Amino acid sequence: MFETLSDRLSGIFDKLTRRGALSEEDVSEAMREVRRALIEADVALDVVKSFTDRVKAKAVGQDVVKSVTPGQMVVKIVNDELVRMLGSEAQGIDLAATPPVVMMMVGLQGSGKTTTTSKLAHRLTTRDKQKVMMASLDTRRPAAQEQLRVLGEQANVATLPIVEGQSPTEITERAVKAARLGGFDVLILDTAGRTHIDEELMAETAAIEKIAQPHETLLVADALTGQDAVNLAKNFGERVDLTGIVLTRVDGDGRGGAALSMRAVSGKPIKLMGVGEKLDALEDFHPDRIAGRILG
Numbered sequence: 255m256f257e258t259l260s261d262r263l264s265g266i267f268d269k270l271t272r273r274g275a276l277s278e279e280d281v282s283e284a285m286r287e288v289r290r291a292l293i294e295a296d297v298a299l300d301v302v303k304s305f306t307d308r309v310k311a312k313a314v315g316q317d318v319v320k321s322v323t324p325g326q327m328v329v330k331i332v333n334d335e336l337v338r339m340l341g342s343e344a345q346g347i348d349l350a351a352t353p354p355v356v357m358m359m360v361g362l363q364g365s366g367k368t369t370t371t372s373k374l375a376h377r378l379t380t381r382d383k384q385k386v387m388m389a390s391l392d393t394r395r396p397a398a399q400e401q402l403r404v405l406g407e408q409a410n411v412a413t414l415p416i417v418e419g420q421s422p423t424e425i426t427e428r429a430v431k432a433a434r435l436g437g438f439d440v441l442i443l444d445t446a447g448r449t450h451i452d453e454e455l456m457a458e459t460a461a462i463e464k465i466a467q468p469h470e471t472l473l474v475a476d477a478l479t480g481q482d483a484v485n486l487a488k489n490f491g492e493r494v495d496l497t498g499i500v501l502t503r504v505d506g507d508g509r510g511g512a513a514l515s516m517r518a519v520s521g522k523p524i525k526l527m528g529v530g531e532k533l534d535a536l537e538d539f540h541p542d543r544i545a546g547r548i549l550g
């Protein structure tokens with residue numbers, strides 16, 4: 255992900271840094287090219303606009319053209335603004351609540367919710383030494399609860415025993431009770447998804463939220479779905495109290511720009527990213543490192 259954008263930007267900046275002196279026009283021209291590169295990479299338009307406006311304002315304010323290394327100054331300003339666009343500080347999963355700390359995973363079907371649930375459970379168990387329980391609330395897809403049970407076995411993480419015929423809210427109540435009685439530190443709820451957003455999905459998600467009172471509600475979004483992922487964050491954000499985003503398939507070769515807009519458009523921090531199908535293919539999202547990757 256981000257390779258094409260990265261190549262484009264390094265082309266623009268190479269040209270800029272190779273020249274000694276720069277005129278205002280050179281900087282403006284470079285900014286136009288950056289703007290084009292971001293739009294072509296699928297970064298949301300209004301995010302591109304405020305990004306380039308801020309870079310321009312800074313470049314003028316800092317008298318870039320009069321500095322000894324103007325090209326490098328522009329690159330530094332772009333880097334800083336990119337980090338800002340991605341959310342500045344890395345924000346991890348928050349465990350600071352009375353156990354069981356409930357986490358709810360929401361998103362569309364196929365976005366990687368179940369995989370991310372078990373990846374997160376695995377990480378919390380092995381790295382953070384938490385006692386974790388997972389529960390699937392997906393009663394629509396016949397094999398969903400069984401899929402999570404199998405993943406739990408592989409990851410050595412407990413799953414809520416399956417009881418046929420219960421509704422998602424009934425399973426939620428049972429899961430919270432079981433996690434409390436069993437002395438679990440964390441309970442991760444894997445909610446059902448659909449192929450698209452509809453009122454029923456939203457109402458169900460909101461009802462589960464009300465019962466579970468999650469400390470973290472994470473939207474799992476496929477980075478390869480472009481602007482759809484951005485709209486998803488907006489839509490879910492209007493109905494549930496999202497605390498963060500998990501971007502999946504960051505190992506794929508999409509344009510990546512939509513992922514870059516998610517934070518700015520939704521106002522929610524990207525907390526984690528999925529970089530593969532394996533259990534350990536989950537990484538923290540560090541805005542500065544991602545910006546570094548993009549700018550080479």
Ligand code: GDP
Pocket residue numbers: 361362363364365366367368369370447501502503504505506527528529530531535
């Ligand atoms: P759900 O319907 O949202 O629960 O989606 P799943 O967790 O079942 O994931 C759907 C598919 O995406 C599975 O084949 C996963 O292995 C795959 N997947 C999930 N996350 C990632 C990721 O970060 N990278 C890659 N390459 N594949 C992923």
